[in-house]
Structure formats: C-alpha cells, structure tokens
Amino acid sequence: MPDEPEKKDDVVKVNFDFRRELAEKIEGNLASFCYQCGACVGDCPATMYSDTFNPREIMLKVLYGLGDELLGEDSVMWECTNCYNCHERCPQEVKPVEVIISLKNMLADRGIYPDPVAKVIKTFEETGRTTPLSGAVDKQRERFGLPPLSVVPMDEISLLIEPAPPEGEDN
Ligand code: SF4
Ligand code: SF4
Structure with a gap:
C-alpha cells in the first residue's frame, strides 16, 4: 500500500460555506472567475493611498473563503471608495467592487463599521439622505x-429599511 501523502501545515483549506454565504448576498459566485491577474489593482485609488488595501488580495481571500480575515474588526473593506475602476478593468467580469460592497454589508450585519459610516447610517435613517442638507x-x-x-418621504423610506420578515411569513 502506497504511503499517505505528507500533510503540510501551510495548505489552505477552502471554506466553501463562507463562499456560499457571500454568493447568496451578491446573487452569484462572481469571485470564482478571478484568475488573479491584478488588473483591478492598477487604477484603484484605495490601493494608491493604503499599505494594506488590495482588491486582488481580497478576491484571493474570497476564493479561499477566509471569512474570518475578511470580516474581522480591523477589516480593510471600508477603505474601498466604491469608484468602480476595478469593475471597468477586470477582464473576467468578477465585479470586485460588488464583491466588496457585499462584504461591507456582511460587516454591517455583524455591527462592524467605522464611526463615519455609523454617521451616514444615522443621517439616512433620520433624513432619507446620506449627507445632511x-x-x-x-x-x-x-x-x-x-x-x-424635495422632501424625502420618510414613511416610504422606513418601509424600505425595516428588516425583512422571517421566511414563510406574509408581508
Ligand atoms: S471600487 Fe474599491 S476596489 Fe475597486 S478600484 Fe475603486 S476603491 Fe479600488
Ligand atoms: S482584475 Fe478581475 S480577474 Fe484580475 S485579479 Fe482583479 S478581480 Fe481577479
């Protein structure tokens, strides 16, 4: 009987549960098409001004399903400006920005967001706008x-932002 292959400590085990959770948020497993070319990095303003932010690395972590790293308290996700340059450059239509926005939503679901984002949320809940007039x-x-x-109809906004009813329950 042949010897068992040697197990290496540095082998990354893909967390498909996390990838599935993210794919549900984004309506598709977009990151799975990423072939790590790095085209999304060249024109990324967040990468230009940050030592830690890199959309290609984020997509790699998504491919591995490294949810704990992506959604930690010190997540770099909030450095993304949502400028969509990466979306225009990606040859694989991965839509990195859409993946990152979904990761931001997952962070927010866990109550992890910086103070400036908390202010935007509060302003939106109170006025229906993201910037105070x-x-x-x-x-x-x-x-x-x-x-x-015009004045924002807050009764309509509150319907939009109220939590969805549990599955199976009528609206
Ligand atoms: S959307 Fe975010 S990740 Fe994409 S280029 Fe702009 S700052 Fe970078
Ligand atoms: S440009 Fe697209 S395929 Fe290339 S590394 Fe970025 S996300 Fe992946």
Whole structure:
C-alpha cells in the first residue's frame, strides 16, 4: 500500500460555506472567475493611498473563503471608495467592487463599521439622505439654476429599511 501523502501545515483549506454565504448576498459566485491577474489593482485609488488595501488580495481571500480575515474588526473593506475602476478593468467580469460592497454589508450585519459610516447610517435613517442638507447646499443649487431638493418621504423610506420578515411569513 502506497504511503499517505505528507500533510503540510501551510495548505489552505477552502471554506466553501463562507463562499456560499457571500454568493447568496451578491446573487452569484462572481469571485470564482478571478484568475488573479491584478488588473483591478492598477487604477484603484484605495490601493494608491493604503499599505494594506488590495482588491486582488481580497478576491484571493474570497476564493479561499477566509471569512474570518475578511470580516474581522480591523477589516480593510471600508477603505474601498466604491469608484468602480476595478469593475471597468477586470477582464473576467468578477465585479470586485460588488464583491466588496457585499462584504461591507456582511460587516454591517455583524455591527462592524467605522464611526463615519455609523454617521451616514444615522443621517439616512433620520433624513432619507446620506449627507445632511444645509443652507449652503440650497444656495449652490440656486447658483447653478437647480430647483430646491424635495422632501424625502420618510414613511416610504422606513418601509424600505425595516428588516425583512422571517421566511414563510406574509408581508
Ligand atoms: S471600487 Fe474599491 S476596489 Fe475597486 S478600484 Fe475603486 S476603491 Fe479600488
Ligand atoms: S482584475 Fe478581475 S480577474 Fe484580475 S485579479 Fe482583479 S478581480 Fe481577479
């Protein structure tokens, strides 16, 4: 009988459960098409200004299913500006930014987000806008010949942001 192959400590075991969880959020297993070419990195503003942020590395961790690293308290995900440059550059239509947005949503579900994001959430819940309005905004709009901003119907917004009912329950 042949010898058992030697087990190596540095072999990464893919966590398919995490990959499935992410694929459900993003409606598809987009990252599985990533062949690690690095085209998404060249024009990424977050990579330019960060020592730790790299969309190719994020996609590699997604391929391995390293959920604990991607969704840790010190996650780099919030450094992404959502500029979509990586989306335009990726030859595989991985849509790295969409994967990262889903990871941000998973972080938020776990209550992990920085203070500035918490402020945006609070402003949105209170006003239906992500940026507070001010007299200066009204004046600038007037200067550019734009009409005043309309009031956001908060009753409709609260319906949109209220948690979905458990599966099987009617709305
Ligand atoms: S969307 Fe995020 S990851 Fe993609 S290029 Fe912009 S900052 Fe980088
Ligand atoms: S450009 Fe697309 S295929 Fe290339 S490393 Fe980035 S995500 Fe992967």
